[in-house]
Structures are given as C-alpha cells and as structure tokens.
Amino acid sequence: xxxxxITNLRKTYQMGREKVHALADVSLSVExxxxxxxxxxxxxxxxxxxxxxxxxxxxxxxxIRVGDKSIGTLDENGxxxxxxxxxxxxxxSFNLIPSLSxxxxxxxxxxxxxxxxxxxxxxxxxxxxxxxxxDRIHHKPTELSGGQQQRVAVARALVNNPQLILADEPTGxxxxxxxxxxxxxxxxxxxNGRTVLVVTHDPRMTAYATNTVHMLDGRIVTDAxxxxxxxxx
Ligand SMILES: Nc1ncnc2c1ncn2[C@@H]1O[C@H](COP(=O)(O)OP(=O)(O)O)[C@@H](O)[C@H]1O
Ligand SMILES: [Mg+2]
Numbered sequence: 001x002x003x004x005x006i007t008n009l010r011k012t013y014q015m016g017r018e019k020v021h022a023l024a025d026v027s028l029s030v031e032x033x034x035x036x037x038x039x040x041x042x043x044x045x046x047x048x049x050x051x052x053x054x055x056x057x058x059x060x061x062x063x064i065r066v067g068d069k070s071i072g073t074l075d076e077n078g079x080x081x082x083x084x085x086x087x088x089x090x091x092x093s094f095n096l097i098p099s100l101s102x103x104x105x106x107x108x109x110x111x112x113x114x115x116x117x118x119x120x121x122x123x124x125x126x127x128x129x130x131x132x133x134x135d136r137i138h139h140k141p142t143e144l145s146g147g148q149q150q151r152v153a154v155a156r157a158l159v160n161n162p163q164l165i166l167a168d169e170p171t172g173x174x175x176x177x178x179x180x181x182x183x184x185x186x187x188x189x190x191x192n193g194r195t196v197l198v199v200t201h202d203p204r205m206t207a208y209a210t211n212t213v214h215m216l217d218g219r220i221v222t223d224a225x226x227x228x229x230x231x232x233x
Contacts, residue, residue: 001032002029002030002031002032002065003030003031003032003033003034003066003067003163003164003195004028004029004030004053004064004065004066004164004195005028005029005030005063005064005065006026006027006028006029006030006053006062006063006064006065007027007062007063007064007065008025008026008027008061008062008063009023009025009026009027009049009052009059009061009062009063009064010023010024010025010026010059010060010061010062011023011045011048011052011057011059011060011218012060021217021218022045022048022218023045023048023049023052023059023218023219024045024217024218024219025062025218025219026045026049026062026218026219026220027220028213028220030195030197030211032195033190033193033194033195034190034195034196034210034211035186035187035190035195035196035198035208035209035210035211036196036197036198036209036210036211036212036213037198037200037205037206037208037209037211037212037213038050038197038198038199038200038212038213038215039199039200039201039206039212039213039214039215040214040215040216040226041216041230044215044216044217044218045215045217045218045219046168046199046215047168047199048218049215050089050166050168050197050199052064052071053066053071053164053166053197054083054087054089054166055071055074055079055082055083055087056083056089058072059072066082066086066164067086067163069082069086084109084112084113084160085160085162086162086163086164087162087164087165087166088157088158088160088162088164088165088166089157089166089167089168090150090153090154090157090165090166090167090168090170091153091168091170092168092169092170092172092173093173094141094146094149094150094152094153094173095153096141096149096152096153096156097141098140098141098142099140100140101137101138101139101140102128102133102136102137102138102139102140102141102144102148102152102155103121103124103125103128103137103138104124105141105152105156106124106127106128106152106155106156106159107120107121107123107124107159108156109156109159109160110123110124110159110160113159113160123159124137124155124159125137127155127156127158127159128152128155130155130158131151131152131154131155131185132151132181133148133151133152133155136148145178146173146174146175146178147174147175147177147178147179147181147182148178150170150171150173150174150178150182151181151182151185153170154170154182154185154186158189162194163194163195164194164195164196164197165186165189165194165195165196165197166197167186167196167197167198167199168199169199169200169201170182170186170198170200171183171200171202171205172200172201179202179204180204183202183204183205183208186198186208187208190208190210214226216229216230
C-alpha cells in the first residue's frame with residue numbers, strides 16, 4: 001500500500017494576464033519508509049510540490065492522499081492538524097524565530113499541540129541532544145552557525161513525531177561539511193522508519209535516497225528525458 005498517492009496534481013498561478021503552471025500534471029506514488037530526492041532546475045515546481053504535500057497551500061486540481069486522508073477535502077482546521085501531526089517541514093532558510101533560543105524554538109510548536117510546559121521542554125532538550133546541540137540550547141539563531149541553525153530546524157520538525165519529513169533544499173545555504181551532517185540526520189530519520197522527501201541540487205543526496213525523481217516545467221520526467229533536456233550538446 002502506498003503511503004502517499006498524488007494524482008494529476010496541478011497548481012496554476014495567475015500573474016496578471018499570464019498563467020504560470022507551477023505544477024502541470026504530477027502523479028506519484030510513494031511507499032512508506034522511502035527516501036526521495038526530488039531534483040530539477042530552478043522554477044521546475046519542486047517547492048510547489050512540497051508545499052502542497054505539506055498542506056501549506058492548496059492545489060488548483062488533482063488529489064493528494066496521505067495515509068487515509070485526502071488532503072484536498074480537509075477544511076482549515078483539518079489541514080492545520082494534518083500539518084501538525086503528520087508533517088515535519090524543513091526550509092532552506094531555516095525559518096527559526098530570531099528572538100528565541102534554540103530550546104524555545106524547538107519547544108514553540110508544541111504549544112499548539114497543547115503539550116504542558118514541563119514535557120515540552122524535556123522533549124525539546126532531548127531532540128536538541130539528538131541533533132548534537134545539547135551544549136547550544138540557550139543560543140539564539142544569530143549565535144549559531146548555519147549548520148547548527150539547520151539542526152535546530154530539524155529538531156523542531158520532529159517535535160510531534162511526524163511520519164513524513166519534507167525538506168526544501170535543506171543544505172542549500174550550508175557549507176559542504178554542515179550539509180553532510182544534515183543529510184546524515186535525514187538519512188537517520190529514514191532509517192528510523194519515516195518517509196522523507198528532499199528537494200536538493202546536491203548529487204550526494206542521491207546516495208542516501210531510495211528513489212530519485214526529476215522535474216522539468218511542472219512535471220515529473222523520466223531520467224532519459226531529463227538527461228536529454230539538461231545536457232548541453
Ligand atoms: N506564489 C506564486 N505566485 C506566482 N508564481 C509562482 C508562485 N510560486 C511559484 N511560482 C512559479 O511557479 C513555478 C514553480 O516554482 P517553484 O515551485 O518555486 O520552483 P522550484 O522550487 O523548482 O524552483 C515558477 O515559475 C515560479 O515562478
Ligand atoms: Mg524551490
């Protein structure tokens with residue numbers, strides 16, 4: 001049984017009089033506990049695909065099923081609890097709250113899940129420990145390196161123990177060594193039974209991936225089509 005089934009997914013943006021087909025027609029079946037690398041040039045629809053999957057935006061048409069839920073049929077509350085319970089999202093630019101310490105950043109989303117203060121902070125500490133930042137919990141984002149900030153963001157993505165991890169170019173702003181440690185963390189999450197989808201330009205990520213898809217112009221294309229379109233003759 002597939003964990004995720006995406007069927008004829010489209011997302012169209014109206015820009016003045018122009019229509020932009022960010023996703024032209026995407027169908028994809030994702031088995032549980034797989035690790036996907038999503039590759040493709042800038043503007044090919046990778047972020048749009050991840051955002052729709054994460055319930056951060058709604059499709060123009062088509063269907064996304066995750067587990068037993070059809071994401072398109074959820075109302076705002078349903079979508080909010082889907083994001084909270086099922087999804088851990090990691091962004092290229094970390095998206096931490098600048099005024100909060102690492103510990104507070106990780107504890108913060110648990111407020112919305114109504115976790116009481118004591119277990120909230122115990123869990124935040126445990127997660128920061130797991131990503132190797134036990135000695136940085138009181139540092140604010142500006143007092144951390146890019147790699148450390150992204151590790152805080154990974155810890156934050158895990159607070160509600162999501163089944164599905166979505167990461168949009170998580171190593172895009174990092175040096176090679178920090179990027180490798182983030183890839184290793186994502187690989188560990190996959191080893192621990194989660195399903196992971198990572199948008200990446202880094203060919204090293206494909207070494208961890210169980211599956212690789214290439215996108216061009218809002219579509220998933222075959223490896224051969226991708227080679228033909230991106231190779232300069
Ligand atoms: N909010 C938006 N409004 C209008 N156009 C958008 C919006 N978001 C994305 N697009 C367009 O959709 C296409 C796909 O974008 P995106 O999914 O961000 O690509 P990628 O992540 O592969 O670089 C691009 O042409 C982009 O300009
Ligand atoms: Mg993008």
